[in-house]
Amino acid sequence: MNTEIRRGSPAVLMTGGEPRKRKASFRRLFDAATISVVPIYVFTLLFVVGPLVYMVVLSFLKRAETWGVLREFTWANYSNILKPVYLKTFYESLKLASFTTLFVALVGYPFGYFMARLTAVWKRRMMLLLMIPFWTSSLIRLYGWIIIFRANGTLDNILMGIGLTKAPLKLLYTYSAVVVGMIYALVPFMIFAVYSSAEKLDWQLVEAARDLGATPWQAFITVSFRLTLPGLLSGVVLTFIPSMGLFFIADILGGNKVILVGNLIQEQLMKARNWPFAAALSVVLMILTSIMIALYRKVSGVKDLEGLV
């Protein structure tokens, strides 16, 4: 969700950013190019800027005793986050997101990289295989994991059947189950991100590296990996950010044992009815992820995260 919104914003910045003279701007108000971008402005204002401003404003207001909010300014929502119990939630979320992202990268990078090396026919087939699950609701697919993970479920049956384990593993409602669910949900995004940058990789560059004395591994590191790094990093962003907020995976596969920022926000909003606190949590989460993105860009030196950020 987050990334969808971000994808729209650079276009807006580009069309509206430059200062220009008054007369020219008046004339340009009516030319076709200007009019054609009006829908983008309207859409962005209504669905991106509006909700964001609303959320930030909300986070500084007080919660009403019965329903809704009081129009009184307060820092309380933010100081509330500093309580150990909430800080721990943030820490746990970051930890799980890092874990998830690491595994997703380990699985998704080679997958996407080798997929880009397939023939056109096989590329299409693989793409289709990756797309088919998206035709079903992600919620329903998660329930599938319950069947696999639960005691005496599919996984237990298989493992006990071939004699690897003696007793049911009781995997459901554990941390591992949540991690597996997260990886399952997010790995396609990594694959697509890596695939799209590996597809653009000019194979002749690898041959040039080999020709100049590089072993296959050296050629991979110095050329292929380096040139697909933007894809990997945008995959990381695409994985890391949602995994901070995918509350329903923690809900369904983790029972109530794993509480993440996403769960906390959902709880505060839907159950506790503390909208200002939920808004404050969201703002902090957003700032955190923005810092992450800035860090990735800084560390990697890659400016172009495949047009994502």
Added chain:
Amino acid sequence: MNDTILELYQIEKSFGDVRVLNGIDLSVPKGEFITLLGPSGCGKTTTLRIIAGLETPDRGRVFLAGKDVTDLEPNKRNVNTVFQNYALFPHMNVEANIAYSLKLKRIDKQTISKTVKEALDLVQLAGYEKRMPDELSGGQRQRVAIARAIVNEPAVLLLDEPLGALDLQLRHQMQIELKRLQKRLGVTFIYITHDQEEALNMSDRIAVMRDGKFEQIGTPAQVYDHPRTSYVARFVGSANLISGTAYNVGEGLIRLDTEDGPGLVRTRGARIMDGQAITVAVRRESVTLVTGETNDNLGLRAVVKEKNYAGGVLQIIVSLSDGRELVSSRQGIDSPLKAGDHVLVTWLPDQGVIVDLEEAG
């Protein structure tokens, strides 16, 4: 044999059902500039890739400096390639591109920067160290690609249509520079092109390729003046091909009888029987068009079809009675001939070459 640097022995290669190389043999002496000339799809790039180790032949062996390298990885061969699209690493600047192979060899930094500097001087790009490939023009990229390939001091440098992407003027200039560079370095060049002029200008030897085979290997003069087959005659110098029946007239001369009249041609030692069907190649600039009668009653009757100038060269296209066209060309000056004129097509006996003899015999 000692100064043979590269030897190809009976190389065969197929991609799927398509036979790309049909058993080619080639022996290249050290320091030679040899060009593989042929149209696209004739197998010249595949030959180069097999030498580089980027492709494995189905059959046959590759010898480099007397050593069988057929099964050696590309990074283990003392051969470097200048790729068609240069294949410069887009994420490295000029210096890093050129230093790539040296860094892999773990040569110390000072030596590397010295070598890179020398290479850049050699290709006249001093001062461009920090530029990225996308900040260079086509000709500059070309030079970087060459510099990158030669810092490794390869025994053989492979060049895959390196001038193909450049404009005409730059191409001519680079032809001269490349040739000079090759002389100066003394490195064996194996050069690929489909441009016959380029091949004639630069090469010590030309290997004309057709359908995965060498049609003729020889010096530019040999290939140009004495094409062995009609294919070579047509591809190198776009010669006229005239078919007819041969009659020995003595003194090593053959009379070629065609439906449109006779012509003379030298046998050059070939055994031709009376009545044998032969094809004679006559280059465009060797064709003279005569109005009226010739003294010796030689010449093919033809009708002028069109005249045109192409780059300072006057071309006159004439057609024979069976509709086949011949072309006569000469420098500059206009000719009084006009379309519809009847002419005799003549040439000097020394300027006709009997081709396709092996196939006929």
